[in-house]
Amino acid sequence: MYRDLELYIDGAWRGAANGATRAVTDPATEDTLGSIAEATDADIDAALTAAQAGFSVWRRTGTWERAKLIRKASDLIRERAEEIATLMSLETGKPLAEAKGEVNAAADQFEWYSEETKRIYGQLIESRTADSRMAVIHQPVGVVAAFSAWNFPALLPARKIAAALAAGCSIIIKPAGEAPASCAALVRACHDAGVPSGVVNFLTGQSDMIARRLIASPIVRKVSVTGSVPVGKQILHLAADGVKKVSMELGGHAPVVVFDDVDAEKAAEVCANTKFRNCGQVCISPTRFYVHESKYEAFARRFAEVAKSLKVGRGMEEGVQMGPLANRRGLETIQELVADARQQGAEVLAGGGVPAEANRGFFFEPTVLGNVPDDARIMREEPFGPVAPLTTFTSYDEVMERANALPFGLAGYVFSNDLRTATRAYEDLEVGMVGVNEMLLATAEAPFGGVKESGMGREGGSFGIGDYLETKYVKIKLEERAR
Missing domain, CATH: 3.40.309.10 (Aldehyde Dehydrogenase; Chain A, domain 2)
Structure with missing residues (x-):
């Protein structure tokens, strides 16, 4: 059931450039379930090049077409829920019923953002003078580097992938090495739904090395992370050098x-x-x-x-x-x-x-x-x-x-x-x-995130897409008509 995982770059699955792998362990038995590829510098560069090309295509894809493909990915995730939940239970140890619930919650993210794709609204501003016009538009931020944790290995990457796609961004997703198969299943759903090559890329391997390489690249313009407070602080430092847009959901208590x-x-x-x-x-x-x-x-x-x-x-x-x-x-x-x-x-x-x-x-x-x-x-x-x-x-x-x-x-x-x-x-x-009087807070239609050292930005809901967009103000001077 559990199979060895390769990298997904530019629309194709492939092993690491040097063939290196590492084991994935069943936390209930401590047995080896399979392996993941360990991305090299060359693999990371290939993913960056692919994501840059994919962004050029995806940002110009019509919103209704983007919405259709994202919704198709949601449908495929639901169709494959049993299989994905089994993989998740094996790699995390969580009860199968909880795993199934998480897979459907991941599908909810894709469904929600397929609809939000059509609702990226701008604004018209009343000009002070009759011969000018002012407007605000929102455009995709660019290539996204995303890092997710192992505790919800389908839901966490789904929040990032779905929102990025809805905004018109391409993405390189790096899941946790403890539980990569659930995220890989989401990537397969995007591929099978027809999302163009290079728009979604999947890297596994040494987390610190991959994060440093991705965030240092000028190709990456946005970083999203779910992880511990120390990891979040480290990534924030790395992102500061390139003044990258950052959103992060970190630890809590x-x-x-x-x-x-x-x-x-x-x-x-x-x-x-x-x-x-x-x-x-x-x-x-x-x-x-x-x-x-x-x-x-x-x-x-x-x-x-x-x-x-x-x-x-x-x-x-x-x-x-x-x-x-x-x-x-x-x-x-x-x-x-x-x-x-x-x-x-x-x-x-x-x-x-x-x-x-x-x-x-x-x-x-x-x-x-x-x-x-x-x-x-x-x-x-x-x-x-x-x-x-x-x-x-x-x-x-x-x-x-x-x-x-x-x-x-x-x-x-x-x-x-x-x-x-x-x-x-x-x-x-x-x-x-x-x-x-309620404890089940997470849902696709509501914003998810914290304050203080628990992070910045929000995932989910209509607020979630905002972290993948840049706001652009436009002022137009109208030429005076000859009378």
Whole structure:
């Protein structure tokens, strides 16, 4: 089922110029699934040349024609959802049902942007004088270099590819080496839909080398990245030398504030089921739970019950609700954070370690920690895994100060049935997205992104295409007619 992956450059699949490859590992078994090509300098140069030529063609392709091809890609992704989801489950370990949901969400991005292609509106400005006209138009920024993470290996690149195509840009996409097959499937859909050669290009290999080469090239005019805060800062530095347009969705550490006017057990069920989705490896995953002291006991008890009830295993197995972490470094980080929290006095309410039956793979139990102090590492460092730290609060001002204390600002969550409290809270949280009594935020029609060190720009929705466009102002002097 899983096959070795080649590079896709100028409309054709091909191996690396020197034949080099690297392995892709199944995180549930630690077995090798297949391999990816390791792009060389020559391959990167070829992709840049192809993307430059592809941009010249694509930017002049009519909007309705572009829309038709993007929509065709969406249809092909949906037709192939079962196959793509299987590949995703193998390379990430996520449950098959979650993988299918992600594939359809990726198709949604292509469908949405096929429609946005036709809605790139300009503006007419009333001139001060009768003999002049002023207008604003939007044009594609140019060749895009895009880098996506492994935790949502279809949805993340779909947001970038679909928006770039809708705007009239060509793109070179570099997926994460841990989970490249899902992105490759999107590229195949674009190819089979009839997107011209050079418009979409796919590189795999050494991330740092590829990023430096692409961003240093004058051909690339826009950079899009989904990744960690340190990676985002590094790419921002690289892009600064060429004054490239940059959008980035980086790490988060989403606070959840549970006020005293809600049903604590119902809130706990929503929080627990969301927390352990994709093994907690979600940028907007709820990660710091501030529960009003009057509701803490009921909330903590129910949260732990849900965690203990989840079936952990390989994503391809029937009934599995949570798979492994994607790699060994993720597992080791989670173990360190849990150990530190326990040393700081946190109570283990559920889980806390590697499942007894797991002798292979990067598995960790759904874990709930109670009464976690704010100075524990897990309350300050993003826990990209299946661990939920709970603590209490007393007053509104106190909890807002604590919730906003970190440099992250991607997402936040509020549980309250009081309109005044909920409104104050979603306005006061220093984040780019807020869920009120709701935690499933990502959808094709809404903007996705953060503030502070969690990034800049937005993906998705009508705002998402703007980062792939340049605004041009035009003023026309009308020649005076002879009378």
